[in-house]
Amino acid sequence: TMFATQVYGDNGKMKEYHYTGPVEHRFSPYSFNGGTVLAVAGEDFAIVASDTRLSEGYSIHSRDSPKCYKLTDTTVIGCSGFHGDCLTLTKIIDARLKMYKHSNNKCMTSGAIAAMLSTILYGRRFFPYYVYNIIGGLDEEGKGAVYSFDPVGSYQRDTYKAGGSASAMLQPLLDNQIGFKNMEGVQHLPLNQEKAVQLVKDVFISAAERDVYTGDALRICIVTKDGIKEETVPLRKD
Amino acid sequence: MALFDVSGYKSHAGLRGQILGTGVGHLVDRPNQEFAVPVGVDPSGFLKSCSREGAVSIDLNHGTTTLAFKFRHGVIVAVDSRASAGSYIASKEANKVIEINPYLLGTMSGSAADCQYWERLLAKECRLYKLRNKQRISVSAASKLLCNMMLGYRGMGLSMGSMIVGWDNKGPGLYYVDDNATRLSGRMFSTGCGSSYAYGVMDSGYREDMTVEEAYELGRRGITHATHRDAYSGGVVNLYHMQEDGWIKVCKEDVSELIHRYRKGMF
Numbered sequence: 001t002m003f004a005t006q007v008y009g010d011n012g013k014m015k016e017y018h019y020t021g022p023v024e025h026r027f028s029p030y031s032f033n034g035g036t037v038l039a040v041a042g043e044d045f046a047i048v049a050s051d052t053r054l055s056e057g058y059s060i061h062s063r064d065s066p067k068c069y070k071l072t073d074t075t076v077i078g079c080s081g082f083h084g085d086c087l088t089l090t091k092i093i094d095a096r097l098k099m100y101k102h103s104n105n106k107c108m109t110s111g112a113i114a115a116m117l118s119t120i121l122y123g124r125r126f127f128p129y130y131v132y133n134i135i136g137g138l139d140e141e142g143k144g145a146v147y148s149f150d151p152v153g154s155y156q157r158d159t160y161k162a163g164g165s166a167s168a169m170l171q172p173l174l175d176n177q178i179g180f181k182n183m184e185g186v187q188h189l190p191l192n193q194e195k196a197v198q199l200v201k202d203v204f205i206s207a208a209e210r211d212v213y214t215g216d217a218l219r220i221c222i223v224t225k226d227g228i229k230e231e232t233v234p235l236r237k238d
Numbered sequence: 239m240a241l242f243d244v245s246g247y248k249s250h251a252g253l254r255g256q257i258l259g260t261g262v263g264h265l266v267d268r269p270n271q272e273f274a275v276p277v278g279v280d281p282s283g284f285l286k287s288c289s290r291e292g293a294v295s296i297d298l299n300h301g302t303t304t305l306a307f308k309f310r311h312g313v314i315v316a317v318d319s320r321a322s323a324g325s326y327i328a329s330k331e332a333n334k335v336i337e338i339n340p341y342l343l344g345t346m347s348g349s350a351a352d353c354q355y356w357e358r359l360l361a362k363e364c365r366l367y368k369l370r371n372k373q374r375i376s377v378s379a380a381s382k383l384l385c386n387m388m389l390g391y392r393g394m395g396l397s398m399g400s401m402i403v404g405w406d407n408k409g410p411g412l413y414y415v416d417d418n419a420t421r422l423s424g425r426m427f428s429t430g431c432g433s434s435y436a437y438g439v440m441d442s443g444y445r446e447d448m449t450v451e452e453a454y455e456l457g458r459r460g461i462t463h464a465t466h467r468d469a470y471s472g473g474v475v476n477l478y479h480m481q482e483d484g485w486i487k488v489c490k491e492d493v494s495e496l497i498h499r500y501r502k503g504m505f
Contacts (some may be wrong), residue, residue, distance in 0.1 A: 012450035029276075030296070030374070035409060068296065118351075118355070119355070122351055122355045123274065124272060124274050125273060125351065125352070125355075125396075126273055126274065126275045126276065126281040126284070126394060126395070127274050127276040127281075127284065128285065128296060130296055147304075148315075148328075149297050150323060150328065150350065150351060152349075152351035152352075153351045153355060154321070154349075154351035154353075154354050155354070155356070156329060156332060156333060158329075167326075168326050206450075
């Protein structure tokens with residue numbers, strides 16, 4: 001065969017293919033639309049990057065559907081998973097940001113947005129948003145901050161995090177290159193912006209090689225005190 | 239009574255009817271917080287049933303070992319730091335102890351989101367208690383608040399095993415609270431999938447009159463050996479000591495280094 005099919009059942013044993021009779025297919029409110037997001041926090045910058053492929057099953061719906069959304073001048077969120085929930089969630093966050101701005105006469109800080117997102121996600125604890133979120137931005141001291149979430153709102157602050165379909169492939173690579181883990185006798189040099197951007201590009205190129213749901217193009221948002229800069233880089237389209 | 243109003247307690251039968259009977263899509267917890275519930279489906283099995291369809295796989299952060307024990311000089315609390323989502327390690331440095339106030343700590347095991355949310359809510363209620371009553375909340379009352387929050391959502395698939403540790407007028411306090419609304423006071427508890435291993439180590443080394451250093455070592459060993467044998471525990475050991483004038487954070491050590499240190503005594 002030219003491709004590997006999923007022949008393993010839940011417990012890792014091979015599934016037997018035989019016709020069992022009528023099977024009930026229930027409506028599933030969810031669907032998996034693929035995509036990978038990544039965020040890195042530096043000393044005075046943060047990078048949020050995502051691929052732009054929108055897929056479903058064996059089809060590609062769009063090659064130009066980025067998963068980074070700008071929230072404020074100092075915060076960008078990357079959302080991957082089920083596209084319908086990504087859109088609704090970002091709408092709700094935008095509305096809550098406006099409400100906060102009107103009530104408190106100031107913009108929400110990255111830490112505050114992260115705490116708020118946690119409660120928004122937990123409000124759907126029994127019918128979750130199927131979205132893997134990563135927030136990247138600058139904290140109140142101007143240092144880079146990354147917050148990663150699970151679908152129901154558990155979160156923590158990190159230095160770097162990968163989420164989405166290729167996350168399990170990218171995270172170990174980031175642990176090694178940014179965290180200097182699992183290496184000996186290496187100098188721990190702090191990450192500057194140019195090196196970080198190049199690393200992000202290399203890492204996504206690797207992801208596009210090995211993950212079918214990642215590819216087409218890469219959108220990078222670089223957050224600094226001077227604002228948010230966007231860059232688009234082509235990736236494999238196959 | 240001040241505590242009864244604030245605890246959010248609802249009778250179990252009334253809640254059940256609200257969830258499964260009327261088909262209304264949400265559950266009113268307190269006036270400012272509603273939880274969306276899938277209509278016509280049992281919430282606890284809903285996520286699992288979705289995960290069988292196609293490529294949808296919603297994995298939530300899970301898994302742990304935590305332990306706490308009372309001894310002559312206070313209470314020791316030790317936790318690991320691994321958060322797993324299915325078989326993927328989502329975080330190696332998860333924070334599983336919530337510092338409610340300088341005299342109260344809460345540990346988290348089970349579903350990370352459930353623990354973070356409810357214990358943060360508990361921290362809010364403890365603060366409100368202090369503002370309303372001009373004195374700090376007792377460990378017994380704090381654990382009861384958490385227990386009643388769990389009772390309100392019993393049977394809906396929450397997963398939380400927590401220990402509330404503190405020092406109040408009655409001395410050091412240690413309570414175990416879980417998602418079934420079990421609430422137990424005791425001298426020694428361990429929670430999470432690695433708890434059996436931690437119990438073994440603690441039971442064999444525990445003495446009421448240990449020195450402080452011996453107690454720290456026992457806590458460290460309990461978590462280290464549990465992470466060594468349990469796949470869903472790992473990372474670093476975070477160790478806290480609850481004393482009469484508040485808690486202190488003792489250390490944060492990588493489990494792989496600790497296991498090498500102990501290896502000499504193992505074989």
